[in-house]
Amino acid sequence: MSIFEYNGSALVAMVGKNCFAIASDRRLGVQLQTIATDFQRISKIHDRLFLGLSGLATDAQTLYQRLVFRHKLYQLREERDMKPETFANLVSAILYEKRFGPYFCQPVIAGLGDDDKPFICTMDSIGAKELAKDFVVAGTASESLYGACESMFKEDMEPEELFETVSQALLSSVDRDCLSGWGGHVYVVTPTEVKERLLKGRMD
Amino acid sequence: MECVFGLVGNDFAVVAADTSAVHSILVHKSNEDKIMILDSHKLVAASGESGDRVQFTEYIQKNVALYQFRNGIPLTTAAAANFTRGELATALRKNPYSVNILLAGYDKETGPSLYYIDYIATLHKVDKGAFGYGSYFSLAMMDRHYHSGMTVEEAIDLVDKCIAEIRSRLVVAPPNFVIKIVDKDGAREYAWRESVKDAAVASA
8 A cells, every 4th residue: 555545535625705714624543543633734834825745644744744844934934924825835845855755645725816806726745836816736536536526616705615526526526535534524614704614514 | 462551531530551571472561550640630541561661761760750850740631741742752753652542631721631642642632532443442441431521430341331442352361450640639559350360470
Protein backbone atom coordinates (compact mmCIF):
# COMPACT_ATOMS: atom_id res chain seq x y z
CA MET A 1 0.00 0.00 0.00
CA SER A 2 1.22 3.48 -0.84
CA ILE A 3 2.24 5.75 2.02
CA PHE A 4 -0.26 8.31 0.73
CA GLU A 5 -3.03 5.79 1.32
CA TYR A 6 -2.01 4.90 4.87
CA ASN A 7 -4.49 7.14 6.67
CA GLY A 8 -7.08 7.82 3.93
CA SER A 9 -8.43 11.24 3.02
CA ALA A 10 -10.66 13.21 0.67
CA LEU A 11 -10.44 16.94 0.04
CA VAL A 12 -12.15 19.25 -2.40
CA ALA A 13 -12.27 23.03 -2.88
CA MET A 14 -14.63 24.81 -5.24
CA VAL A 15 -15.06 28.38 -6.45
CA GLY A 16 -18.37 30.21 -6.43
CA LYS A 17 -19.54 33.77 -6.94
CA ASN A 18 -17.34 35.83 -4.62
CA CYS A 19 -17.09 32.83 -2.32
CA PHE A 20 -15.44 29.45 -2.06
CA ALA A 21 -16.10 26.14 -0.36
CA ILE A 22 -13.57 23.68 1.01
CA ALA A 23 -14.65 20.26 2.21
CA SER A 24 -13.07 17.11 3.61
CA ASP A 25 -14.04 13.72 4.92
CA ARG A 26 -13.68 12.88 8.63
CA ARG A 27 -12.08 9.44 8.73
CA LEU A 28 -8.72 8.77 10.35
CA GLY A 29 -7.61 5.25 9.60
CA VAL A 30 -4.55 3.06 9.87
CA GLN A 31 -4.76 1.09 6.64
CA LEU A 32 -7.88 -1.05 6.94
CA GLN A 33 -8.74 -0.08 10.53
CA THR A 34 -10.70 3.08 11.38
CA ILE A 35 -9.28 4.89 14.39
CA ALA A 36 -11.47 8.00 14.55
CA THR A 37 -14.43 9.52 12.75
CA ASP A 38 -13.91 13.14 13.75
CA PHE A 39 -10.52 13.96 12.30
CA GLN A 40 -10.02 17.58 11.21
CA ARG A 41 -8.30 17.84 7.87
CA ILE A 42 -9.03 21.52 7.15
CA SER A 43 -7.49 24.28 9.21
CA LYS A 44 -7.99 28.02 9.22
CA ILE A 45 -4.87 30.06 8.58
CA HIS A 46 -6.76 33.33 8.83
CA ASP A 47 -10.37 34.40 8.34
CA ARG A 48 -10.05 34.40 4.55
CA LEU A 49 -7.61 31.52 4.05
CA PHE A 50 -8.11 27.82 4.64
CA LEU A 51 -5.69 24.96 4.23
CA GLY A 52 -6.63 21.32 3.78
CA LEU A 53 -3.97 18.63 4.04
CA SER A 54 -4.54 15.15 2.65
CA GLY A 55 -2.17 12.21 2.80
CA LEU A 56 -0.16 10.97 5.76
CA ALA A 57 -1.72 12.40 8.93
CA THR A 58 1.51 12.81 10.86
CA ASP A 59 3.08 14.85 8.05
CA ALA A 60 -0.14 16.85 7.71
CA GLN A 61 0.09 17.75 11.40
CA THR A 62 3.80 18.62 11.21
CA LEU A 63 3.31 20.65 8.04
CA TYR A 64 0.33 22.50 9.51
CA GLN A 65 2.37 23.45 12.60
CA ARG A 66 5.25 24.71 10.45
CA LEU A 67 2.91 26.75 8.24
CA VAL A 68 1.03 28.34 11.13
CA PHE A 69 4.40 29.25 12.62
CA ARG A 70 5.52 30.90 9.37
CA HIS A 71 2.23 32.72 8.97
CA LYS A 72 2.30 34.06 12.53
CA LEU A 73 5.83 35.36 11.95
CA TYR A 74 4.63 36.97 8.72
CA GLN A 75 1.76 38.62 10.60
CA LEU A 76 4.18 40.02 13.17
CA ARG A 77 6.56 41.38 10.56
CA GLU A 78 4.11 42.61 7.92
CA GLU A 79 1.26 43.50 10.31
CA ARG A 80 -1.25 41.92 7.96
CA ASP A 81 -2.53 38.53 6.84
CA MET A 82 -0.94 36.61 3.98
CA LYS A 83 -2.62 36.67 0.61
CA PRO A 84 -3.68 33.23 -0.62
CA GLU A 85 -1.32 33.39 -3.59
CA THR A 86 1.58 34.22 -1.31
CA PHE A 87 0.67 31.42 1.08
CA ALA A 88 0.50 28.95 -1.78
CA ASN A 89 4.02 29.95 -2.77
CA LEU A 90 5.16 29.48 0.82
CA VAL A 91 3.65 25.98 1.00
CA SER A 92 5.24 25.11 -2.34
CA ALA A 93 8.65 26.29 -1.16
CA ILE A 94 8.44 24.43 2.13
CA LEU A 95 7.46 21.22 0.35
CA TYR A 96 10.26 21.50 -2.20
CA GLU A 97 12.80 22.03 0.60
CA LYS A 98 12.19 18.37 1.37
CA ARG A 99 12.50 17.31 -2.27
CA PHE A 100 14.55 14.17 -1.52
CA GLY A 101 12.74 13.25 1.68
CA PRO A 102 9.29 14.75 1.20
CA TYR A 103 6.26 15.29 3.39
CA PHE A 104 3.69 12.77 2.19
CA CYS A 105 0.91 15.32 1.92
CA GLN A 106 -1.11 16.92 -0.80
CA PRO A 107 -2.34 20.34 0.30
CA VAL A 108 -5.46 22.13 -0.91
CA ILE A 109 -5.41 25.88 -0.40
CA ALA A 110 -8.51 28.04 -0.66
CA GLY A 111 -8.82 31.72 0.12
CA LEU A 112 -10.29 35.08 -0.79
CA GLY A 113 -7.71 37.32 -2.38
CA ASP A 114 -7.78 41.01 -3.24
CA ASP A 115 -11.22 42.36 -4.19
CA ASP A 116 -12.74 39.25 -2.58
CA LYS A 117 -11.76 37.17 -5.58
CA PRO A 118 -11.73 33.46 -4.59
CA PHE A 119 -8.45 31.61 -5.04
CA ILE A 120 -7.97 27.85 -4.95
CA CYS A 121 -5.00 25.66 -5.68
CA THR A 122 -3.54 22.27 -4.92
CA MET A 123 -0.06 20.86 -5.22
CA ASP A 124 1.66 17.52 -5.11
CA SER A 125 3.87 16.36 -2.28
CA ILE A 126 6.92 18.21 -3.62
CA GLY A 127 5.21 21.53 -4.22
CA ALA A 128 4.13 21.53 -7.87
CA LYS A 129 1.29 24.05 -7.85
CA GLU A 130 -1.87 23.46 -9.77
CA LEU A 131 -4.05 26.57 -10.01
CA ALA A 132 -7.63 26.11 -11.12
CA LYS A 133 -10.54 28.39 -11.83
CA ASP A 134 -13.25 25.93 -10.85
CA PHE A 135 -12.29 23.17 -8.40
CA VAL A 136 -9.34 21.24 -7.00
CA VAL A 137 -9.31 17.81 -5.36
CA ALA A 138 -6.89 15.71 -3.30
CA GLY A 139 -6.72 12.47 -1.36
CA THR A 140 -7.44 8.79 -1.87
CA ALA A 141 -10.85 9.61 -3.34
CA SER A 142 -9.42 12.17 -5.80
CA GLU A 143 -10.29 10.26 -8.96
CA SER A 144 -13.94 9.94 -7.97
CA LEU A 145 -13.90 13.58 -6.88
CA TYR A 146 -12.64 14.74 -10.28
CA GLY A 147 -15.55 13.02 -11.98
CA ALA A 148 -18.17 14.20 -9.51
CA CYS A 149 -16.98 17.82 -9.52
CA GLU A 150 -16.62 17.98 -13.31
CA SER A 151 -20.21 16.92 -13.79
CA MET A 152 -21.76 18.93 -10.95
CA PHE A 153 -19.83 22.19 -11.24
CA LYS A 154 -21.38 25.38 -12.58
CA GLU A 155 -19.86 28.84 -12.87
CA ASP A 156 -20.77 31.57 -10.39
CA MET A 157 -22.79 29.59 -7.87
CA GLU A 158 -24.18 31.41 -4.85
CA PRO A 159 -23.00 30.16 -1.41
CA GLU A 160 -26.04 27.99 -0.71
CA GLU A 161 -25.95 26.27 -4.10
CA LEU A 162 -22.17 25.90 -3.82
CA PHE A 163 -22.59 24.17 -0.47
CA GLU A 164 -25.07 21.70 -1.96
CA THR A 165 -22.82 20.98 -4.93
CA VAL A 166 -19.67 20.46 -2.88
CA SER A 167 -21.50 18.27 -0.38
CA GLN A 168 -23.02 16.02 -3.02
CA ALA A 169 -19.72 15.73 -4.87
CA LEU A 170 -17.85 14.84 -1.67
CA LEU A 171 -20.35 12.32 -0.35
CA SER A 172 -20.81 10.50 -3.64
CA SER A 173 -17.04 10.28 -4.14
CA VAL A 174 -16.12 9.01 -0.69
CA ASP A 175 -18.81 6.36 -0.96
CA ARG A 176 -16.70 4.81 -3.71
CA ASP A 177 -13.54 4.89 -1.60
CA CYS A 178 -13.12 2.56 1.33
CA LEU A 179 -10.36 4.65 2.93
CA SER A 180 -12.30 7.90 3.24
CA GLY A 181 -15.73 8.88 4.46
CA TRP A 182 -17.50 8.74 7.83
CA GLY A 183 -19.18 12.05 7.18
CA GLY A 184 -18.01 15.38 5.84
CA HIS A 185 -16.80 18.76 6.98
CA VAL A 186 -17.70 21.71 4.74
CA TYR A 187 -16.62 25.34 5.07
CA VAL A 188 -18.32 27.92 2.87
CA VAL A 189 -16.50 31.24 2.99
CA THR A 190 -17.86 34.56 1.78
CA PRO A 191 -16.36 38.02 2.35
CA THR A 192 -18.62 38.50 5.36
CA GLU A 193 -18.87 35.13 7.05
CA VAL A 194 -17.56 31.57 7.37
CA LYS A 195 -20.17 28.82 7.57
CA GLU A 196 -18.96 25.51 8.94
CA ARG A 197 -21.22 22.50 8.49
CA LEU A 198 -20.99 18.79 9.19
CA LEU A 199 -22.40 16.25 6.76
CA LYS A 200 -23.84 12.92 7.68
CA GLY A 201 -23.31 10.41 4.90
CA ARG A 202 -22.83 6.66 4.84
CA MET A 203 -21.01 5.92 8.07
CA ASP A 204 -18.85 3.09 6.82
CA MET B 1 0.84 -9.16 20.01
CA GLU B 2 0.90 -6.38 22.58
CA CYS B 3 -2.53 -5.20 23.56
CA VAL B 4 -3.15 -1.71 24.84
CA PHE B 5 -6.52 -0.01 25.04
CA GLY B 6 -8.27 2.74 26.96
CA LEU B 7 -11.41 4.81 27.27
CA VAL B 8 -12.73 8.00 28.84
CA GLY B 9 -15.49 7.83 31.44
CA ASN B 10 -17.54 10.24 33.48
CA ASP B 11 -14.69 12.10 35.20
CA PHE B 12 -11.89 9.59 34.79
CA ALA B 13 -9.92 7.81 32.12
CA VAL B 14 -8.90 4.16 32.26
CA VAL B 15 -6.21 2.30 30.31
CA ALA B 16 -5.37 -1.37 30.22
CA ALA B 17 -2.29 -3.11 28.85
CA ASP B 18 -1.08 -6.65 28.62
CA THR B 19 1.92 -7.51 30.77
CA SER B 20 3.91 -9.97 28.74
CA ALA B 21 7.47 -9.22 27.64
CA VAL B 22 8.11 -11.37 24.59
CA HIS B 23 11.15 -11.94 22.37
CA SER B 24 10.38 -14.11 19.36
CA ILE B 25 8.94 -17.33 20.82
CA LEU B 26 10.15 -16.76 24.36
CA VAL B 27 8.09 -15.05 27.07
CA HIS B 28 10.68 -13.32 29.26
CA LYS B 29 8.19 -12.28 31.89
CA SER B 30 4.47 -11.95 32.25
CA ASN B 31 4.28 -9.13 34.78
CA GLU B 32 5.88 -6.29 32.81
CA ASP B 33 4.14 -3.02 33.61
CA LYS B 34 3.65 -1.13 30.36
CA ILE B 35 1.59 1.70 31.82
CA MET B 36 3.83 4.41 33.19
CA ILE B 37 2.61 7.00 35.65
CA LEU B 38 3.82 10.11 33.86
CA ASP B 39 3.00 12.52 36.65
CA SER B 40 0.40 12.82 39.36
CA HIS B 41 -2.51 13.00 36.89
CA LYS B 42 -1.25 11.33 33.71
CA LEU B 43 -0.78 7.80 32.48
CA VAL B 44 1.17 6.62 29.45
CA ALA B 45 0.26 3.18 28.14
CA ALA B 46 2.88 2.25 25.58
CA SER B 47 3.27 -0.68 23.22
CA GLY B 48 6.01 -1.52 20.77
CA GLU B 49 9.68 -2.48 20.79
CA SER B 50 10.60 -2.90 24.42
CA GLY B 51 13.84 -0.90 24.38
CA ASP B 52 12.22 2.03 22.61
CA ARG B 53 9.15 1.79 24.84
CA VAL B 54 11.05 2.09 28.10
CA GLN B 55 13.59 4.64 26.89
CA PHE B 56 11.09 6.89 25.15
CA THR B 57 8.48 6.91 27.92
CA GLU B 58 11.15 7.56 30.57
CA TYR B 59 12.47 10.43 28.43
CA ILE B 60 8.98 11.92 28.24
CA GLN B 61 8.44 11.39 31.97
CA LYS B 62 11.67 13.19 32.91
CA ASN B 63 10.98 16.09 30.57
CA VAL B 64 7.46 16.50 31.94
CA ALA B 65 8.96 16.57 35.44
CA LEU B 66 11.57 19.12 34.31
CA TYR B 67 8.84 21.41 33.01
CA GLN B 68 7.12 21.26 36.36
CA PHE B 69 10.36 22.06 38.22
CA ARG B 70 11.18 24.97 35.94
CA ASN B 71 7.75 26.50 35.72
CA GLY B 72 6.14 25.57 39.00
CA ILE B 73 3.01 24.20 37.38
CA PRO B 74 2.37 20.84 35.72
CA LEU B 75 1.74 20.40 32.01
CA THR B 76 -1.84 19.85 30.86
CA THR B 77 -2.63 16.51 29.27
CA ALA B 78 -2.97 18.15 25.86
CA ALA B 79 0.42 19.82 26.24
CA ALA B 80 2.09 16.57 27.31
CA ALA B 81 0.48 14.78 24.35
CA ASN B 82 1.67 17.43 21.91
CA PHE B 83 5.16 17.33 23.40
CA THR B 84 5.24 13.54 23.02
CA ARG B 85 4.06 13.82 19.41
CA GLY B 86 6.71 16.45 18.73
CA GLU B 87 9.48 14.19 20.00
CA LEU B 88 8.22 11.27 17.92
CA ALA B 89 7.87 13.48 14.84
CA THR B 90 11.38 14.92 15.17
CA ALA B 91 12.86 11.44 15.51
CA LEU B 92 10.71 10.00 12.72
CA ARG B 93 13.01 10.82 9.81
CA LYS B 94 16.23 10.33 11.74
CA ASN B 95 15.98 7.57 14.28
CA PRO B 96 12.35 6.54 14.67
CA TYR B 97 10.91 5.15 17.88
CA SER B 98 8.64 2.13 17.36
CA VAL B 99 6.31 2.99 20.23
CA ASN B 100 2.54 3.44 20.14
CA ILE B 101 1.13 5.46 23.01
CA LEU B 102 -2.20 6.05 24.67
CA LEU B 103 -1.86 9.05 26.94
CA ALA B 104 -4.62 9.39 29.54
CA GLY B 105 -4.87 12.34 31.87
CA TYR B 106 -7.10 14.40 34.10
CA ASP B 107 -7.03 18.20 34.17
CA LYS B 108 -9.01 20.21 36.70
CA GLU B 109 -10.33 22.63 34.09
CA THR B 110 -11.12 20.24 31.25
CA GLY B 111 -11.67 16.88 32.95
CA PRO B 112 -10.45 13.53 31.66
CA SER B 113 -8.93 13.03 28.21
CA LEU B 114 -7.31 10.31 26.15
CA TYR B 115 -4.83 10.86 23.33
CA TYR B 116 -3.96 8.35 20.63
CA ILE B 117 -0.33 8.76 19.46
CA ASP B 118 0.87 6.51 16.69
CA TYR B 119 4.50 5.38 16.28
CA ILE B 120 4.70 7.72 13.25
CA ALA B 121 3.48 10.60 15.43
CA THR B 122 -0.15 10.82 14.41
CA LEU B 123 -1.91 12.58 17.30
CA HIS B 124 -5.63 12.47 17.89
CA LYS B 125 -7.83 13.09 20.91
CA VAL B 126 -10.21 10.15 21.30
CA ASP B 127 -12.88 8.75 23.62
CA LYS B 128 -11.69 5.20 23.10
CA GLY B 129 -8.51 3.88 21.55
CA ALA B 130 -6.49 0.72 21.15
CA PHE B 131 -3.26 -0.60 19.64
CA GLY B 132 -2.02 -3.97 18.47
CA TYR B 133 -3.80 -7.08 17.26
CA GLY B 134 -5.99 -6.88 20.35
CA SER B 135 -7.39 -3.62 18.99
CA TYR B 136 -9.52 -5.52 16.45
CA PHE B 137 -11.40 -7.05 19.38
CA SER B 138 -11.25 -4.30 21.99
CA LEU B 139 -12.29 -1.52 19.60
CA ALA B 140 -15.21 -3.58 18.38
CA MET B 141 -16.29 -4.31 21.97
CA MET B 142 -15.98 -0.65 22.89
CA ASP B 143 -17.87 0.48 19.78
CA ARG B 144 -20.74 -1.72 20.91
CA HIS B 145 -20.85 -0.99 24.63
CA TYR B 146 -19.24 2.41 25.12
CA HIS B 147 -21.27 5.53 25.81
CA SER B 148 -20.10 8.86 27.10
CA GLY B 149 -20.27 9.44 30.85
CA MET B 150 -19.71 5.84 31.96
CA THR B 151 -19.20 5.16 35.67
CA VAL B 152 -16.07 3.42 36.93
CA GLU B 153 -17.99 0.17 37.39
CA GLU B 154 -19.39 0.29 33.85
CA ALA B 155 -15.98 1.13 32.40
CA ILE B 156 -14.14 -1.64 34.24
CA ASP B 157 -16.89 -4.03 33.15
CA LEU B 158 -16.25 -2.98 29.55
CA VAL B 159 -12.49 -3.37 30.03
CA ASP B 160 -13.11 -6.88 31.36
CA LYS B 161 -15.32 -7.65 28.36
CA CYS B 162 -12.49 -6.55 26.06
CA ILE B 163 -9.94 -8.65 27.93
CA ALA B 164 -12.25 -11.67 27.76
CA GLU B 165 -12.65 -11.18 24.03
CA ILE B 166 -8.89 -10.87 23.49
CA ARG B 167 -8.26 -13.97 25.60
CA SER B 168 -10.76 -16.05 23.68
CA ARG B 169 -10.17 -14.83 20.11
CA LEU B 170 -6.52 -13.81 19.75
CA VAL B 171 -4.32 -16.75 18.79
CA VAL B 172 -1.34 -15.85 21.00
CA ALA B 173 -3.33 -13.99 23.59
CA PRO B 174 -1.38 -12.44 26.46
CA PRO B 175 -2.46 -14.06 29.74
CA ASN B 176 -2.20 -11.12 32.11
CA PHE B 177 -3.36 -7.51 32.03
CA VAL B 178 -2.89 -4.46 34.21
CA ILE B 179 -5.56 -1.76 34.51
CA LYS B 180 -4.75 1.77 35.61
CA ILE B 181 -7.08 4.69 36.18
CA VAL B 182 -6.68 8.46 36.39
CA ASP B 183 -9.21 10.86 37.90
CA LYS B 184 -9.28 13.97 40.08
CA ASP B 185 -7.54 12.05 42.85
CA GLY B 186 -4.61 11.16 40.62
CA ALA B 187 -3.20 8.35 38.53
CA ARG B 188 -3.01 4.94 40.14
CA GLU B 189 -3.08 1.21 39.53
CA TYR B 190 -6.60 -0.13 39.62
CA ALA B 191 -6.25 -3.89 39.23
CA TRP B 192 -4.42 -6.79 37.63
CA ARG B 193 -6.23 -9.45 35.64
CA GLU B 194 -4.04 -12.52 35.85
CA SER B 195 -4.71 -15.92 34.39
CA VAL B 196 -1.12 -17.13 34.70
CA LYS B 197 1.00 -16.34 37.72
CA ASP B 198 4.81 -16.43 37.52
CA ALA B 199 6.22 -19.38 39.43
CA ALA B 200 7.81 -18.43 42.73
CA VAL B 201 11.62 -18.36 42.63
CA ALA B 202 13.10 -21.24 44.59
CA SER B 203 15.32 -20.09 47.43
CA ALA B 204 19.03 -20.87 47.20
